[in-house]
Amino acid sequence: MLALLPQAIIDGVLLGGIYLTVAMGFSLAFGVLHIIDFAVGEWIMLGAFIGLIFTKWLGVDALLSLPVVFVIFAVVGWLLQPLLHRVLSGSRGRPVLMGLVFTFGLALAFRGSALTVFGIFTHSLDTVLSQGSWHLDWGPFFLTVPLIRLAGLVYALAVILGFNYLLKRTDFGLAVRAVAQNKEAAGLMGVDVNRTSAAVYGLYVGISAMTGVFIGAIVSLNAGMGPDLSIFAFFVVVLAGMGYLAGVPWAAFLLGLIQSFFLIYFNPSHVLLALFSILYLILLISPTGMFRKGV
Amino acid sequence: MSGAVLKLEEVRMAFGGLIAVDDVSFEVTPGEIVGIIGPNGAGKTTIFNAVSGYYRPTRGRISFLGQDVTGRQPYELAAMGIGRTFQIVKPFAGLSVLENILVASYLRHPHQGEARSKAWEVLRFIGLADRADLAAAGLTLAGRKRLEMGKALALEPKLLLLDEVVAGLNPTEADQTVQLILKIRDTGVTILIVEHIMRVIMKISTRIIVLNYGRMIAQGRPEEVARDRQVIEAYLGESAEATGGSTP
Amino acid sequence: MRGRPAWLWILLVIAAVGTVPLLIADAFFLRLFTEALMWIGLAITWDLMAGYIGYLNFGHGVFFGVGAYTAALLITKGGWPFWPALALGGLAAGLVALVSGWPTLRLRGAYFAIGTWALNRAVGQVALVLDFTGGPDGMRLPPFLHPQFFAYVMLGVVGATFLILWLLLEQAPFGLKLKAIREDESGSLAIGLNPAWLKLQAFVLSAVPTGILGGVYAYWITFIDPSSTLGDLITDQAVVMAIFGGLGTLIGPVIGAVLFFSFKTYFWAYLSDYQVLYLIILGLAIAATVFFLPDGFWGTVANRWEGRRALRKGLSLGQAAGT
Numbered sequence: 071m072l073a074l075l076p077q078a079i080i081d082g083v084l085l086g087g088i089y090l091t092v093a094m095g096f097s098l099a100f101g102v103l104h105i106i107d108f109a110v111g112e113w114i115m116l117g118a119f120i121g122l123i124f125t126k127w128l129g130v131d132a133l134l135s136l137p138v139v140f141v142i143f144a145v146v147g148w149l150l151q152p153l154l155h156r157v158l159s160g161s162r163g164r165p166v167l168m169g170l171v172f173t174f175g176l177a178l179a180f181r182g183s184a185l186t187v188f189g190i191f192t193h194s195l196d197t198v199l200s201q202g203s204w205h206l207d208w209g210p211f212f213l214t215v216p217l218i219r220l221a222g223l224v225y226a227l228a229v230i231l232g233f234n235y236l237l238k239r240t241d242f243g244l245a246v247r248a249v250a251q252n253k254e255a256a257g258l259m260g261v262d263v264n265r266t267s268a269a270v271y272g273l274y275v276g277i278s279a280m281t282g283v284f285i286g287a288i289v290s291l292n293a294g295m296g297p298d299l300s301i302f303a304f305f306v307v308v309l310a311g312m313g314y315l316a317g318v319p320w321a322a323f324l325l326g327l328i329q330s331f332f333l334i335y336f337n338p339s340h341v342l343l344a345l346f347s348i349l350y351l352i353l354l355i356s357p358t359g360m361f362r363k364g365v
Numbered sequence: 366m367s368g369a370v371l372k373l374e375e376v377r378m379a380f381g382g383l384i385a386v387d388d389v390s391f392e393v394t395p396g397e398i399v400g401i402i403g404p405n406g407a408g409k410t411t412i413f414n415a416v417s418g419y420y421r422p423t424r425g426r427i428s429f430l431g432q433d434v435t436g437r438q439p440y441e442l443a444a445m446g447i448g449r450t451f452q453i454v455k456p457f458a459g460l461s462v463l464e465n466i467l468v469a470s471y472l473r474h475p476h477q478g479e480a481r482s483k484a485w486e487v488l489r490f491i492g493l494a495d496r497a498d499l500a501a502a503g504l505t506l507a508g509r510k511r512l513e514m515g516k517a518l519a520l521e522p523k524l525l526l527l528d529e530v531v532a533g534l535n536p537t538e539a540d541q542t543v544q545l546i547l548k549i550r551d552t553g554v555t556i557l558i559v560e561h562i563m564r565v566i567m568k569i570s571t572r573i574i575v576l577n578y579g580r581m582i583a584q585g586r587p588e589e590v591a592r593d594r595q596v597i598e599a600y601l602g603e604s605a606e607a608t609g610g611s612t613p
Numbered sequence: 614m615r616g617r618p619a620w621l622w623i624l625l626v627i628a629a630v631g632t633v634p635l636l637i638a639d640a641f642f643l644r645l646f647t648e649a650l651m652w653i654g655l656a657i658t659w660d661l662m663a664g665y666i667g668y669l670n671f672g673h674g675v676f677f678g679v680g681a682y683t684a685a686l687l688i689t690k691g692g693w694p695f696w697p698a699l700a701l702g703g704l705a706a707g708l709v710a711l712v713s714g715w716p717t718l719r720l721r722g723a724y725f726a727i728g729t730w731a732l733n734r735a736v737g738q739v740a741l742v743l744d745f746t747g748g749p750d751g752m753r754l755p756p757f758l759h760p761q762f763f764a765y766v767m768l769g770v771v772g773a774t775f776l777i778l779w780l781l782l783e784q785a786p787f788g789l790k791l792k793a794i795r796e797d798e799s800g801s802l803a804i805g806l807n808p809a810w811l812k813l814q815a816f817v818l819s820a821v822p823t824g825i826l827g828g829v830y831a832y833w834i835t836f837i838d839p840s841s842t843l844g845d846l847i848t849d850q851a852v853v854m855a856i857f858g859g860l861g862t863l864i865g866p867v868i869g870a871v872l873f874f875s876f877k878t879y880f881w882a883y884l885s886d887y888q889v890l891y892l893i894i895l896g897l898a899i900a901a902t903v904f905f906l907p908d909g910f911w912g913t914v915a916n917r918w919e920g921r922r923a924l925r926k927g928l929s930l931g932q933a934a935g936t
Contacts, residue, residue: 106723108671153904160907164459164795164860167667168903170723171856174671175899178849182892297734297845304727312724340742343735349728353716417803443805451803457796459861460789468793471786472805480786516804 086326087226093306109177111296117279118286147275184293311359376425387579400570407576448517449526456501469519643760656866664860667795672733674847676706680824706824737843751838859909
């Protein structure tokens, strides 16, 4: 039993990395644009499928499709954001609520489209790293670190560092932070709020799509995988504390560890229920997230 | 107990390292209009939030009508007789003016018929009866401030907390609001009022409490407080306005 | 409204609708009739949370599924008769609402939506793996093929639900209190409302009839499985219908349900080979309604009506004030 522990931990960390990328984009969209995007899982799914198209039709390694996937989806996001904005700033109905329902509807439409075009079958993405793994012999422990998962972690860290740099060291990042804190004031200060918002959303969609490629390569992809991913993103963010970006990495790794422990020690099909129960308990104890810094 | 409506004993509100209210103690006796003044950030609204149950004091005791109410929920305090307005007015925007008052009326009048009668009564009292069916979002600022007071009045409070109900109004509207406040006082409600408009608060208050950086630096009748050196220092220059032009 | 009280009108309408199964005995028509009623029930119970309190329950179907499975289990494994099994289905759904509502209602509207969505999926997965619920193959119930019976049962359940919700939401203080919470939860505390308690009550109230509807569905269709009762489709369709009809009223979702169900039936007749297309249409319908008609069909109509009335009133006020 105990011999499996280090593997469980490694798996957990690697899983956590993926959760992190999923949640980071989601938090960004919320923190800056105040959009809770129900379609986050669908963006990931669609990204994975575009990656699939690249590998199956063009014979290109999935990892090489990353930049193209990013560009395609960043543009899609950029174009979509004004629509979202119009819904969110509507004067009739209840804008925030309607924004949610809108993205919910989009998610449904995307899922339906994917199911129509790609069917219900599960695929997986092949990359040069798919088969490889590091093996570590360490006393009684035998660890396997699949290279592709490691690549996923590297990707997650790259995204975080990239975000950090972008937000703190560039003019664009400054504009983004200004918009996040006070849209009107930022506009008055000369920030093109519309363009900045569209760019942020495009960034978020692009990154989510790239995450999809990794998930497709690491696990698998199918047209119905969106909802579970959206739920995972949400779990991470609520666990971290809504709006508290700094808590997201911790929450992501914690959830990754919990999930990997479940996969190794218990029945995998109960994972969602287990995660939900844990989230439930945490919310009972501390509604503002594990650091009590949520909104 | 001394028959005080409200009593604060060494109430402290600390937010992390920031001490917004620093060991403030005072009493409010029935029928008074007590004004709280102080520079921005002095802790005035924080005290309101503590008294109305939105914040739990870090330390100290708050007693209402002789009972310890420290840390009680806002709805419990409303039921006990504390009504408040908010500095940034919060009407129930999607509801009509009448409905806004009606919801508040349910506290004392659980039945629809009685609640409606009460609501109309309040609407007439505050002068919004002609705009009863208007969506609350469609009111002018003056109307919204009036509505805010109306909601609190529908609770039939013994203590009414008014948070900057005059700020942002033109002189005519401000005078009308002052008349309304005096009318409320005449019905037997004790009033605690926070205001920046000096001439208003100095004119109607029986007693003034001055806060600065969370501490109470002076307390007394308006004329006394206006002459207090610490108060003058805290305000630097507004004292001339406060005493109506005469220099101390 | 002057004249006869609202509840009398409602009863009259229900009675009028109740004559339909007597007049038309065609089994296919009755099936559609019964299903349309079921959707009305699902749409109005969803609207209770979404329209009146502003809390989107994207896992509303879990109540339906819990009710369906509870009734099915009691009937098949426990040998219970129909009516008590039905009642217990509703009770079970209410219990799920009570237990899950307590922490999840603390979440802000959006996160509540995902939380309930997650619950629905989690319960669906449980039903999928457990043996005694039949796993992915679902459960079969003893056949009881009486279309008129089920038409009346559904009418009774939905009619009663509508009436009760009408009384509670439009006549009693409860509805206005919920709306106040929707408008400003924090401010509602100051006027003596306890939002946590009120929200929980509403949540349970939205769950119990839905559970009962699930139970009726189980006995009526005689077959249930995780995807039909605990899948996303129940919630998704209820959402479209309520939004399309108009949130925040009881009439809106009724209209939305009838209109959308008619569209769906028509669609099915012509395009049943493209079932996956239905998801796309649902999604686009939701998005388009939000974009173009956020107040829904009934909401937009009612607003115009109100607007004209207010305009007339305002004009007369203006004249009176001499402006």
